[in-house]
Amino acid sequence: MAEVPVKDKIEYTVALVSDFAKKYSLSNTQAFNYLDRFNAITLLEQHYNIAHTLAYSEMVDTLASYCKDHGGNV
Template sequence: MKKTRLNTLWLLSASSQKKYKLSEKEAFNYLDRFKAVDFLERQYNIAHTLSFSQMVSDVAFFCRKNGGGL
């Protein structure tokens, strides 16, 4: 994974951490468990063109669609 993608994933994880009051590890594990990490890797060329708040909302929706409860 390229550095810019890792930075985006880290920011997304940190944003989820704050929004849902999770630890850093819990936030990353949640994103990984409900396939958001894979989704972001596959769709990065589109995702990075969205506003960050839109990307957070879209990834949260994607996780819920895959069984996530947050």
């Protein structure tokens, strides 16, 4: 399988963080910091090949649930 360009992963992550921020009334920086604090950014990076095939709304909900399972409260 071909390696995914880093640019693609970054663009996807930025868009997903933005959608997460909108859903939970956070700034993009707050959303990124929250997701990073609970290791959701790492999860997203590790599972990009699957994550990018799902709807953004589904991934936003998945990341929120993952963070909640790891101590988050959004």
